[in-house]
Amino acid sequence: MFKFKKNFNYLGLLGDENPLLRNSQLLEATINEFSQKKFEEASLNDIIKNANMSKGSLYHHFGDKFGLYLSLMDIVIKKKISFYSQFLEKKIDSGDFFGTLKELVRVTMEFMFNDKRMHHLFNRNLEASDELKNQILKFFSYDYNQGFGDLINSAIQSGQIDNRFTPEFVACILEILFSNSHKLLSSDNTSEELLESIDQLIELMQFGFSKNNRR
Amino acid sequence: MFKFKKNFNYLGLLGDENPLLRNSQLLEATINEFSQKKFEEASLNDIIKNANMSKGSLYHHFGDKFGLYLSLMDIVIKKKISFYSQFLEKKIDSGDFFGTLKELVRVTMEFMFNDKRMHHLFNRNLEASDELKNQILKFFSYDYNQGFGDLINSAIQSGQIDNRFTPEFVACILEILFSNSHKLLSSDNTSEELLESIDQLIELMQFGFSKNNRR
DNA sequence: AGCGGTTTAGACCACTTGGTCTAATTGATT
DNA sequence: AATCAATTAGACCAAGTGGTCTAAACCGCT
Numbered sequence: 001m002f003k004f005k006k007n008f009n010y011l012g013l014l015g016d017e018n019p020l021l022r023n024s025q026l027l028e029a030t031i032n033e034f035s036q037k038k039f040e041e042a043s044l045n046d047i048i049k050n051a052n053m054s055k056g057s058l059y060h061h062f063g064d065k066f067g068l069y070l071s072l073m074d075i076v077i078k079k080k081i082s083f084y085s086q087f088l089e090k091k092i093d094s095g096d097f098f099g100t101l102k103e104l105v106r107v108t109m110e111f112m113f114n115d116k117r118m119h120h121l122f123n124r125n126l127e128a129s130d131e132l133k134n135q136i137l138k139f140f141s142y143d144y145n146q147g148f149g150d151l152i153n154s155a156i157q158s159g160q161i162d163n164r165f166t167p168e169f170v171a172c173i174l175e176i177l178f179s180n181s182h183k184l185l186s187s188d189n190t191s192e193e194l195l196e197s198i199d200q201l202i203e204l205m206q207f208g209f210s211k212n213n214r215r
Numbered sequence: 216m217f218k219f220k221k222n223f224n225y226l227g228l229l230g231d232e233n234p235l236l237r238n239s240q241l242l243e244a245t246i247n248e249f250s251q252k253k254f255e256e257a258s259l260n261d262i263i264k265n266a267n268m269s270k271g272s273l274y275h276h277f278g279d280k281f282g283l284y285l286s287l288m289d290i291v292i293k294k295k296i297s298f299y300s301q302f303l304e305k306k307i308d309s310g311d312f313f314g315t316l317k318e319l320v321r322v323t324m325e326f327m328f329n330d331k332r333m334h335h336l337f338n339r340n341l342e343a344s345d346e347l348k349n350q351i352l353k354f355f356s357y358d359y360n361q362g363f364g365d366l367i368n369s370a371i372q373s374g375q376i377d378n379r380f381t382p383e384f385v386a387c388i389l390e391i392l393f394s395n396s397h398k399l400l401s402s403d404n405t406s407e408e409l410l411e412s413i414d415q416l417i418e419l420m421q422f423g424f425s426k427n428n429r430r
Numbered sequence: 431a432g433c434g435g436t437t438t439a440g441a442c443c444a445c446t447t448g449g450t451c452t453a454a455t456t457g458a459t460t
Numbered sequence: 461a462a463t464c465a466a467t468t469a470g471a472c473c474a475a476g477t478g479g480t481c482t483a484a485a486c487c488g489c490t
Binding site: 161163173176200209 | 420
Binding site: 220258259260270271274279280 | 446447448449450451452
C-alpha cells in the first residue's frame with residue numbers, strides 16, 4: 001500500500017513545471033539510480049549524494065520517493081513518445097505486418113542504442129508491482145506501454161500470420177522479445193551489427209530458423 | 216566483494232549433510248524468499264520468521280547469508296539435474312535439432328509447471344551479479360546453466376538451421392525464450408494448453424509466423 | 431536596508447538489514 | 461545423576477532506509 005503525502009500536489013510535478021527539468025545533475029542521478037535498481041531498492045540517499053543535493057531540498061520539491069519517480073517517468077515517457085512518433089505517424093496501420101514489425105524493432109533498438117538506461121527504466125517499470133504501475137498510470141491519460149493487440153489481430157485476419165497461432169501467443173512472444181532486445185546487442189555493437197540483428201530477428205519471426213524456401 | 220566467514224567450512228553444507236535437508240520448514244521458507252527476491256533483497260529476518268527459527272540457530276548452521284544460499288542452490292541444482300537427466304540420456308546428440316529442442320522445451324516447461332519457484336530461482340541466479348554467480352559456481356564442478364552452444368553449431372553444420380543466422384544470435388534467442396517461458400503459461404493452465412504452447416513455440420522456431428508451405 | 435516567502439542544509443527519527451555474542455537449553459554419553 | 465558439547469534464543473550492534481522538522485540561507489521586493 002502506498003501512503004501518499006497529504007497536502008502535496010503531485011500533479012504539479014508534471015509538465016513544464018517538472019522540477020527535474022531545472023536540475024540536470026539531479027535528473028542524471030535519478031535516471032541512473034532508477035534504471036539500475038527497482039523502485040524499492042533505489043536509494044534516495046545515493047541520489048542526493050550523486051546530485052550534490054540536500055535531503056530537505058529533495059523532499060520539498062518532490063514530496064516523497066513516489067513523487068520523484070513520477071517526475072522521472074513524466075520526462076522519460078515523453079522522450080519515448082517523441083522518439084516513436086516519427087515512426088508511428090507514417091507506418092502504423094499499414095497492411096504489411098512484418099514490415100511494420102521491422103520498423104518497430106528498428107525504432108526500439110535505436111531508442112535503446114541511444115540511451116540504454118531508458119530501455120532499462122521501462123523494463124523495471126514493467127516488472128514493478130501492479131500497485132506502483134497503476135499509481136503511475138493514474139497520472140497519465142494514455143497507456144505508455146501499448147501492446148501489439150490490434151496489429152496482431154489484423155495480421156491474423158489478413159492471413160499474414162498463420163492461423164494456427166493464437167493472438168495471445170504471438171503477443172506474448174513479441175513482448176518477451178521486445179523487453180529483452182538489449183540482450184541481442186553487445187556493448188560494443190556497431191550500426192551494421194545492429195541492422196544485422198534486426199534482419200535476423202525479422203527473418204526468424206517470418207520464416208523460422210529452418211532452411212526452407214523463403215518466399 | 217563478498218566477505219567470507221573465516222573458520223567456517225562452506226563445503227560442509229553440501230551433499231547429504233546439508234542442514235536444509237533436516238528442516239523442511241526452513242527449506243520452504245528459504246525457497247520462497249530467494250525465489251521471490253534477489254540475493255541482496257532477500258531478508259533473513261523474514262526467513263527465520265516464516266521458519267519459526269532463531270537467528271542464532273541459522274547462523275550457527277549456515278555461517279552467513281551466502282552459506283544459506285549455497286545450501287539452497289545445492290539442493291535445487293540437484294533437483295533440476297535429476298529432473299532433466301531422464302531426458303538428456305535418451306535425446307541429446309540426436310541429429311534432429313527441432314525434435315531435440317521440442318523435448319528440451321517440454322522438460323523445461325514441465326519442470327516449471329511442477330514448481331514455479333524453481334524456475335524463478337534459476338532465473339534470479341542468472342540475473343545475479345557475476346561475483347555471486349562465480350562464487351556459487353566455485354562450489355560445483357559443472358556448469359549448471361548449460362548453454363545450447365554445441366546443439367546449435369551442429370544444427371547449423373547439418374543445415375537444419377539456415378546459415379544466414381549466426382550461432383550467437385540463435386543462442387541468444389533461445390536463452391531469452393527459455394528464461395521467459397513462464398510468461399507463456401498463465402497460472403491456470405491445463406496440460407493440453409501446455410502442450411499447445413509448446414507446439415506453437417516449436418512451429419514458430421522452425422517455420423516462423425508467416426503462412427507459407429510448412430515442410 | 432529591511433521585510434517575507436522560498437529553498438536548502440542536515441540533525442534526527444523509527445525501522446529494517448546482516449551479523450555477533452552470550453547465556454540458557456538440550457541431549458547423548460559415561 | 462553428572463558432565464560436556466551441540467544447539468537455540470534473542471538482546472544487541474553498526475549501517476542503511478524513507479521520511480520529518482527546524483533553523484539558516486537565499487532572493488526578489490519595496
